[in-house]
Amino acid sequence: AYWARNQSLIAQSMPLEDALVEDPIQVMFNGGVEAMRALVEGLRAASGAFAVSLTEYVHRDFSLIDVTAPGATKGRALAWRAAQLGIARDEVMAVGDNFNDLEMLEFAGLPVVMGNSVPGLLERGWATTGDNEHAGLADAIRKYALSADTSHSS
Structure with missing residues (x-):
């Protein structure tokens, strides 16, 4: 194009x-x-x-x-990288907004969906953050990854 x-x-x-x-x-x-x-x-x-x-x-x-390649997914890549670094699954946070992120979110101990995610992800009851246009990713990192609060509530 x-x-x-x-x-x-x-x-x-x-x-x-x-x-x-x-x-x-x-x-x-x-x-x-x-x-x-x-x-x-x-x-x-x-x-x-x-x-x-x-x-x-x-x-x-x-x-x-x-x-x-067949079988190459964000979820498998995240699992491989976590294992390589010795990071337990329950210590992994993943943030996504669409079905191409589903396997990655399912792997993570803390799945976070963007506020403007597709309905099928928002309905799963996972933690949510702001949307892509309003620093949602940064907010999720501050709230869940950098804070002492590990309750994972949205």
């Missing part, structure tokens, strides 16, 4: 596969909801060699597509 909007500014471009020096660990696409729904169907039909997930923010007409 960037290239299409700015063709006159780009002197040259090369095929993406020629520009990569290593295999990518993730490829992301973003755009309007309907366009990304169509693209995700094509990606899913193309191959079983990778996982494709779609995250939608319908109220903003914005969607993200993540293309990763």
